[in-house]
Amino acid sequence: MRRDFGSRAELVDYVKQEFPECLEHGEQVSETRGGRRAAEALLEKVNPDRYARSRNFLSGAVTRLAPYLRHGVLSLGEVRRRALAKPNHEKLVNEYAWRDYWRRVYGQIGEGVWKDREEPKRRWRSAREQTALPEDIAGARTGLACMDGFVSELISTGYVHNHARMWFASYVIHWRRVRWQAAAKFFLTHLLDGDPASNNLSFQWVASTFGAKPYLFNRENLEKYTDGKFCRGCARANDCPFGKSYEQIDEELFQ
Numbered sequence: 001m002r003r004d005f006g007s008r009a010e011l012v013d014y015v016k017q018e019f020p021e022c023l024e025h026g027e028q029v030s031e032t033r034g035g036r037r038a039a040e041a042l043l044e045k046v047n048p049d050r051y052a053r054s055r056n057f058l059s060g061a062v063t064r065l066a067p068y069l070r071h072g073v074l075s076l077g078e079v080r081r082r083a084l085a086k087p088n089h090e091k092l093v094n095e096y097a098w099r100d101y102w103r104r105v106y107g108q109i110g111e112g113v114w115k116d117r118e119e120p121k122r123r124w125r126s127a128r129e130q131t132a133l134p135e136d137i138a139g140a141r142t143g144l145a146c147m148d149g150f151v152s153e154l155i156s157t158g159y160v161h162n163h164a165r166m167w168f169a170s171y172v173i174h175w176r177r178v179r180w181q182a183a184a185k186f187f188l189t190h191l192l193d194g195d196p197a198s199n200n201l202s203f204q205w206v207a208s209t210f211g212a213k214p215y216l217f218n219r220e221n222l223e224k225y226t227d228g229k230f231c232r233g234c235a236r237a238n239d240c241p242f243g244k245s246y247e248q249i250d251e252e253l254f255q
C-alpha cells in the first residue's frame with residue numbers, strides 16, 4: 001500500500017478508493033491523526049494525576065490513546081511504563097489493566113465474546129427484546145440530546161468518552177431492551193479504537209452478562225459529568241426517562 005501522500009486530502013481519497021465498503025457507513029473523516037508521531041505527542045501530554053481527578057467528566061483529562069493502542073502504534077507495556085514514572089498513576093494504570101484483562105479473556109474465548117458469558121442478573125419487566133438497533137437510535141433521532149449527541153460524535157469523530165459509552169450502552173440495553181450485540185456492532189463500525197475485546201466485554205459488563213449487576217445511571221449523574229450541556233437544550237427535558245432516582249428506575253425496568 002502507498003505510504004507517502006502530498007496532502008491529507010490525497011490520503012483520504014486513496015483510502016476511499018481502496019476501501020469503498022467504508023463509504024456505506026458515511027463519508028465522515030475523523031480529525032484524529034494516525035501514526036507514531038501523533039501517538040507520541042499525546043503520550044507526552046498524559047497527566048495521570050489530572051486523569052485520576054477528572055476522568056469521569058466529559059471535559060476531563062482523558063488520554064485519547066485507545067486508537068493507537070488498538071492498532072499497535074503504542075504498546076500497553078510502553079504506556080504503562082510512562083505512567084509509572086509520573087505521580088498518582090494508580091487510576092490510569094488500573095484502566096490500562098482493564099484493557100489487558102479484556103484482551104486476555106478475548107485470547108481465551110475468541111468469537112465467544114459475541115455470546116453472553118453468563119445469565120443476565122436481572123429480568124426486565126417486559127420480555128420484549130429487539131435484536132436490531134432501532135433507527136431512531138442509529139440515526140441520532142431519539143429526541144434525547146445526550147444520546148443523539150453521543151451518536152453524532154461517534155459517527156463524525158470515531159470517538160466517544162468512556163462515561164458516554166456506558167450511558168449509551170445502558171440506555172440501549174436496559175431502557176430500549178435491545179440485545180447488546182446490536183449496539184456493540186454499531187460501535188465497532190464507527191469507533192477508531194473499535195476492538196471486540198474491550199468493546200464487547202464492556203457491553204456485557206453493562207448488560208450484566210459479564211458482571212454482577214446491570215449498569216444503570218440517572219439524569220443527575222449524567223448532568224453532573226456533562227456539566228449539564230445536553231440537558232439544557234434537550235427537547236425531552238420535561239419527559240426525561242432518566243430523571244428519577246435509582247430506586248425508581250430499577251423498579252420501572254426490572255422485575
Ligand SMILES: Cc1cc2nc3c(=O)[nH]c(=O)nc-3n(C[C@H](O)[C@H](O)[C@H](O)COP(=O)(O)OP(=O)(O)OC[C@H]3O[C@@H](n4cnc5c(N)ncnc54)[C@H](O)[C@@H]3O)c2cc1C
Binds near residue numbers: 064099195202
Ligand atoms: C460500552 C463500551 C464500549 C467500549 N468499546 C471500546 C472499544 O471498542 N475499544 C477500546 O479500546 N475501548 C473501549 N471501551 C473502553 C473505554 O471506553 C475506551 O478505551 C476509552 O474511552 C478510550 O478513550 P481514551 O483513550 O481517551 O481512554 P482513557 O479514559 O484516557 O483511558 C486510558 C486507556 O485505558 C484503557 N481503558 C480505559 N477505560 C477502559 C475500559 N473501561 N475498558 C478497557 N480499557 C480501558 C484504554 O486503553 C484507554 O486508552 C469501551 C467501553 C464501554 C463502556
